[in-house]
Amino acid sequence: MENLVSLSIVAVYSAIGVYTVAFLMFTLDLAKRAGGVVERTHVPMAVSVGAGASEQAEPPERPELPRPDAEGVGGATRFQRAAFALTALGWALHLAAVLFRGIAAQRVPWVNLFEFGLVATAMGVGVFLLAQLWKDLRFLGAYITGFTVLSLGIVTVNYYVDVVPLAPALQSVWLVIHVLVASLATALFALGAGLSVVQLLRVRREARAVAGLRFLDTLPGSATLESMAYRINIVGFVLWTFTLIAGAIWAERSWGRYWGWDTKEVWTFIIWTLFAGYIHARATRGWRGDRSAWLAIIGFSAIIFNYTVVNTMFTGLHAYSGLVTNPN
Amino acid sequence: MEPLRPSDHHDSKRESITQPKLTVVGWVRFGWRQLTSMRTALVLLLLLAVAAIPGSLVPQRLADPNGVIRFKRNNPDLFPILDGLQLFDTYSSAWFSAIYLLLFVSLIGCVIPRTLHHWRALRAAPPATPARLNRLVGFTERQAQGELDDVLDQGERVLRRQGYRVVRYGNSLSAERGYVRETGNLVFHFSLILILIAVGFLGGFRYYGQRVIIEGQTFTNQLTSYDSFSPGRFFVESRLDPFSVRLDKFVPVYELNTSMGFPIPLDFTAEVTITEKGTERQEQIKVNQPVDIGGTTTYLLGNGFAPWITVRDADGTAVFSQPVPFLPQDSNLTSLGIIKVPDGLDQQVGLIGFFYPSAAQLESGALTSLFPEPDQPVVTLNAFVGDLGINDGVPRNVYALDTESLTQLTGGDSGEESIILGMGDSAQLPAGLGSVEFTSLPRFVSVEIHHDPTQAVVLVAALLALAGLLTSLFVPRRRLWVAASSREGIVDLQYAGLSRGDDPGLEAAVQQFAERLDKAISDRASSERPLR
Numbered sequence: 001m002e003n004l005v006s007l008s009i010v011a012v013y014s015a016i017g018v019y020t021v022a023f024l025m026f027t028l029d030l031a032k033r034a035g036g037v038v039e040r041t042h043v044p045m046a047v048s049v050g051a052g053a054s055e056q057a058e059p060p061e062r063p064e065l066p067r068p069d070a071e072g073v074g075g076a077t078r079f080q081r082a083a084f085a086l087t088a089l090g091w092a093l094h095l096a097a098v099l100f101r102g103i104a105a106q107r108v109p110w111v112n113l114f115e116f117g118l119v120a121t122a123m124g125v126g127v128f129l130l131a132q133l134w135k136d137l138r139f140l141g142a143y144i145t146g147f148t149v150l151s152l153g154i155v156t157v158n159y160y161v162d163v164v165p166l167a168p169a170l171q172s173v174w175l176v177i178h179v180l181v182a183s184l185a186t187a188l189f190a191l192g193a194g195l196s197v198v199q200l201l202r203v204r205r206e207a208r209a210v211a212g213l214r215f216l217d218t219l220p221g222s223a224t225l226e227s228m229a230y231r232i233n234i235v236g237f238v239l240w241t242f243t244l245i246a247g248a249i250w251a252e253r254s255w256g257r258y259w260g261w262d263t264k265e266v267w268t269f270i271i272w273t274l275f276a277g278y279i280h281a282r283a284t285r286g287w288r289g290d291r292s293a294w295l296a297i298i299g300f301s302a303i304i305f306n307y308t309v310v311n312t313m314f315t316g317l318h319a320y321s322g323l324v325t326n327p328n
Numbered sequence: 329m330e331p332l333r334p335s336d337h338h339d340s341k342r343e344s345i346t347q348p349k350l351t352v353v354g355w356v357r358f359g360w361r362q363l364t365s366m367r368t369a370l371v372l373l374l375l376l377a378v379a380a381i382p383g384s385l386v387p388q389r390l391a392d393p394n395g396v397i398r399f400k401r402n403n404p405d406l407f408p409i410l411d412g413l414q415l416f417d418t419y420s421s422a423w424f425s426a427i428y429l430l431l432f433v434s435l436i437g438c439v440i441p442r443t444l445h446h447w448r449a450l451r452a453a454p455p456a457t458p459a460r461l462n463r464l465v466g467f468t469e470r471q472a473q474g475e476l477d478d479v480l481d482q483g484e485r486v487l488r489r490q491g492y493r494v495v496r497y498g499n500s501l502s503a504e505r506g507y508v509r510e511t512g513n514l515v516f517h518f519s520l521i522l523i524l525i526a527v528g529f530l531g532g533f534r535y536y537g538q539r540v541i542i543e544g545q546t547f548t549n550q551l552t553s554y555d556s557f558s559p560g561r562f563f564v565e566s567r568l569d570p571f572s573v574r575l576d577k578f579v580p581v582y583e584l585n586t587s588m589g590f591p592i593p594l595d596f597t598a599e600v601t602i603t604e605k606g607t608e609r610q611e612q613i614k615v616n617q618p619v620d621i622g623g624t625t626t627y628l629l630g631n632g633f634a635p636w637i638t639v640r641d642a643d644g645t646a647v648f649s650q651p652v653p654f655l656p657q658d659s660n661l662t663s664l665g666i667i668k669v670p671d672g673l674d675q676q677v678g679l680i681g682f683f684y685p686s687a688a689q690l691e692s693g694a695l696t697s698l699f700p701e702p703d704q705p706v707v708t709l710n711a712f713v714g715d716l717g718i719n720d721g722v723p724r725n726v727y728a729l730d731t732e733s734l735t736q737l738t739g740g741d742s743g744e745e746s747i748i749l750g751m752g753d754s755a756q757l758p759a760g761l762g763s764v765e766f767t768s769l770p771r772f773v774s775v776e777i778h779h780d781p782t783q784a785v786v787l788v789a790a791l792l793a794l795a796g797l798l799t800s801l802f803v804p805r806r807r808l809w810v811a812a813s814s815r816e817g818i819v820d821l822q823y824a825g826l827s828r829g830d831d832p833g834l835e836a837a838v839q840q841f842a843e844r845l846d847k848a849i850s851d852r853a854s855s856e857r858p859l860r
């Protein structure tokens with residue numbers, strides 16, 4: 001067992017290393033695009049996604065900038081392809097780390113802060129990789145790998161705890177479901193927030209408000225980015241709703257009430273409400289575009305806050321960081 | 329019919345903002361429209377999220393009453409200000425309630441007209457085909473061989489097979505599907521209302537209470553048996569289901585984590601005998617595994633040791649003899665207990681005791697516990713004499729001893745050593761008061777007994793909300809049209825679509841329809857040819 005635990009740690013560090021190289025390559029790719037953008041021929045392209053021309057036939061809210069090619073994101077550079085392959089390799093190592101940890105512990109490997117971090121980032125990279133089957137989002141590679149390296153580094157260095165058996169309060173199928181779905185939702189919100197950030201930058205670029213960041217011109221237009229972010233965030237929202245319900249069911253079994261405004265319950269609720277607000281904003285005149293994008297970013301920031309600050313500094317029944325010495 | 333939306337929904341027609349007529353009715357109507365607008369709903373939602381934050385920053389009376397007491401002690405100046413702002417009861421505070429009640433008024437004002445409208449829409453035919461399809465999404469032109477009527481009949485069949493409601497207007501078909509999107513949206517919002525009503529109303533019938541049960545003891549479900557009890561607004565005592573629970577045995581399982589040096593609890597099991605309606609049954613209660621008894625659920629919350637303490641007077645007659653639950657202070661179950669002996673001795677005696685299940689001496693001489701199992705059980709006692717304040721009729725916390733007005737006889741600055749007892753040992757109390765004995769060592773559990781009629785309703789509503797959400801977000805509501813005109817045995821077809829709400833697949837759906845119709849027509853043509 002000890003061997004497996006050390007093997008898992010070796011896999012984590014290897015994954016961090018590989019992701020770091022991938023991050024550098026993704027960044028190089030963006031830089032490269034910034035240079036290449038001028039020479040490309042621009043083919044105008046109409047809004048295709050989500051704008052839903054209606055009888056009133058409103059003009060598209062924001063005209064798209066010319067895009068380098070009709071295929072969507074400006075064709076992959078060599079750097080991007082290599083970076084993507086490395087990300088996949090890093091993910092394989094990452095998955096191995098999760099797997100070894102689980103086998104060594106003989107339980108699901110997501111019961112303390114270190115393990116949440118390990119699993120949630122694996123989820124994030126996994127969702128990023130799989131999302132490519134749906135849309136080419138490789139331009140988010142630098143964001144995803146950068147974020148992953150940072151998070152994995154922090155949880156491994158600062159929050160590492162040894163494998164310990166499950167405390168009675170955690171011995172529940174709901175642990176498996178609740179945490180798994182929560183981290184999947186988090187992964188989706190991470191991707192959504194990334195798209196929203198790019199959207200905001202892109203809008204400013206379209207308005208010629210930002211000089212520099214020329215690579216933005218090679219990315220999909222802001223309306224497309226907004227629509228993609230929305231598609232991803234609503235899946236995240238459904239999963240978060242499920243997380244909330246599963247958490248309540250578990251709380252009833254474990255603490256004798258399904259809802260008691262415990263600190264973590266409060267934050268799960270806040271996050272849920274923020275994203276409900278985001279979905280509403282997307283349907284409210286004057287709130288689409290920038291404002292709803294900010295809401296998605298705030299929502300994801302609340303998740304990060306919940307995961308880091310609330311888990312470590314706030315008191316509550318969810319004292320599962322594994323950092324406290326008193327498991328009661 | 330379009331789904332009805334508040335006027336500031338991004339999909340609704342932009343209306344010129346009219347100044348309200350300066351009549352009462354005009355203003356009321358204006359106010360109501362503001363309250364039920366998308367913007368108000370959105371702002372209230374965001375406000376609710378922000379308003380929930382303070383409750384996570386300061387302890388709440390509901391979730392953490394001891395935390396509130398601690399906060400008051402540590403911040404005596406700040407406390408009254410925050411308390412005045414109801415920050416220790418955030419989720420029942422006037423301001424938090426105001427936000428969610430306004431939100432729900434807005435919600436009800438929003439969904440009721442929408443429901444009526446949707447009810448009518450469900451029976452209405454799809455709207456007439458627009459005169460010019462080429463301005464709509466996915467506009468496509470095709471040609472087909474055959475009769476115009478035939479082609480449109482085929483088109484109708486193809487559309488119906490895909491779940492569209494179809495009407496023929498002249499030489500065109502108008503089709504719509506995905507009404508369930510709006511149904512789902514309404515189900516979602518109504519489920520939220522249902523949750524609020526269930527908690528607000530049925531919650532009044534809720535009750536819960538805690539009780540410590542020592543091995544061998546029986547708890548009977550009546551008001552006086554509870555250590556603490558919280559009734560809902562509509563609670564009446566006669567509603568307590570008659571049953572009793574005896575704790576036969578409590579079995580914890582621990583593992584010592586050698587690398588980190590602290591014990592890890594693996595399992596807690598309370599073996600109980602339940603008597604209900606005259607029949608007895610054996611059950612196990614575990615963490616995460618409560619038992620249902622009558623209309624209640626009983627949960628295992630905590631556990632510890634209840635050393636049996638016997639106090640005798642100078643003549644050797646027992647004046648106090650019972651197990652005393654000691655409250656655990658750390659993971660090795662170093663526990664704190666209070667013993668009050670008001671009668672039978674020359675003076676009232678109070679004892680503050682520490683219990684160490686696996687006692688060991690630190691270098692400083694102080695005792696500590698190494699493990700939560702009773703490998704080396706030791707009780708230490710500090711004795712106090714004086715007025716325990718029991719007789720003045722004010723109920724006192726059994727887990728606290730107010731030592732201010734008492735005289736300390738052992739431990740501390742009293743000059744006498746604390747009394748230290750291993751199991752079975754006894755020692756003299758100072759001043760010839762008598763003796764005290766650590767007789768035996770039963771365990772106790774603390775259980776919570778809950779009756780909550782909201783649970784089932786809220787669960788069903790939550791699942792309905794989830795189902796409504798799924799349909800509302802992922803079932804596209806879309807319209808398809810095909811307009812036909814014929815010339816010399818060829819039918820010209822124009823296709824287009826329109827979506828209600830976010831629908832990235834619309835263009836593909838129009839194309840797919842056009843292709844399916846093409847195929848249906850040519851299939852039919854080839855199957856008919858041999859007959860001619």
Ligand code: HEM
Pocket residue numbers: 276279280283333334337363364365366369373431432434435436438439512513514516517520796797800801829830
């Ligand atoms: C308790 C507060 C509320 C919550 C948590 C909430 C949540 C949501 C969510 C998650 C959606 C997207 C899913 C769906 O379409 O069913 C939604 C849609 C919608 N909500 Fe609410 N809502 C609330 C209150 C309101 C109120 C007060 C109104 C009316 C003013 C409203 C009007 C709408 C409308 C019109 C849509 C459809 C948006 C679209 O066309 O895509 N909601 N709501």
